[in-house]
Amino acid sequence: MQKTSLSQEIHQLHADICSALADPTRILILYSLAEGSSTVNELVTHLEASQPTISRHLKILRERGLVSANRQGQTVEYSLTDPRIIDALDTLRAVLRDSLARRANLITS
Amino acid sequence: MQKTSLSQEIHQLHADICSALADPTRILILYSLAEGSSTVNELVTHLEASQPTISRHLKILRERGLVSANRQGQTVEYSLTDPRIIDALDTLRAVLRDSLARRANLITS
DNA sequence: TGGACATATATGGATAAGCAGATATATTAA
DNA sequence: TTAATATATCTGCTTATCCATATATGTCCA
Numbered sequence: 204m205q206k207t208s209l210s211q212e213i214h215q216l217h218a219d220i221c222s223a224l225a226d227p228t229r230i231l232i233l234y235s236l237a238e239g240s241s242t243v244n245e246l247v248t249h250l251e252a253s254q255p256t257i258s259r260h261l262k263i264l265r266e267r268g269l270v271s272a273n274r275q276g277q278t279v280e281y282s283l284t285d286p287r288i289i290d291a292l293d294t295l296r297a298v299l300r301d302s303l304a305r306r307a308n309l310i311t312s
Numbered sequence: 313m314q315k316t317s318l319s320q321e322i323h324q325l326h327a328d329i330c331s332a333l334a335d336p337t338r339i340l341i342l343y344s345l346a347e348g349s350s351t352v353n354e355l356v357t358h359l360e361a362s363q364p365t366i367s368r369h370l371k372i373l374r375e376r377g378l379v380s381a382n383r384q385g386q387t388v389e390y391s392l393t394d395p396r397i398i399d400a401l402d403t404l405r406a407v408l409r410d411s412l413a414r415r416a417n418l419i420t421s
Numbered sequence: 422t423g424g425a426c427a428t429a430t431a432t433g434g435a436t437a438a439g440c441a442g443a444t445a446t447a448t449t450a451a
Numbered sequence: 452t453t454a455a456t457a458t459a460t461c462t463g464c465t466t467a468t469c470c471a472t473a474t475a476t477g478t479c480c481a
Binding site for chain 1: 476
Binding site: 368 | 454456458
């Protein structure tokens, strides 16, 4: 498998998408955008993080194609590029839930 | 949202699962295990990585509940804990594919 | 028209924490 | 002891956050 550098590059890009999801703040941003586009300031208010922090996270999500930016005069509206990102996050959340339940059973039984 | 530390902790665990996927070698391990359980040495041979490297990646996947270890005498068989992990990875791969296609169109058009 | 200023967003630099790989070594079972 | 797997330690690289500042757009007003 993965002998060619092209295939390695695909796996790297795949990992890059996953690492874009590997931060609680970015997960919150994505779920927030799933309910509708937001400006940077709306996200700052909603998620209670500093403006530079939100902007940096948005940059990462933007570079990896997960969100799109759209300037509307003074503000910039961010939106989810692909709703399947939420599907994937939900699936992983379900995996997490069952994993925690399994561990809990190991303790109680 | 996410005011309580419990909810923050869930988001952290969610991010931890995602960060387990955020490495090309671990993605290869997961796809490999999706086709059947393997021992550590089989993965080392198959993925052409060093044994300590594979073991460390397996530890990360194990701690986050994505794979299970099962000692069989001298060897340890690793298997996928939940096939939905592959569903999520496939979904993200599809998102990646479309994202790359979109960028390609931007260039050609 | 053209500043001067205000608001919204992005970025640069520094610091600190986390993570991947390599080598060497410890553990476990036969 | 040997084979299989796990871990410890070190090194270098990536990343998150903070603070300060830069950029971009819009408004007010002479």
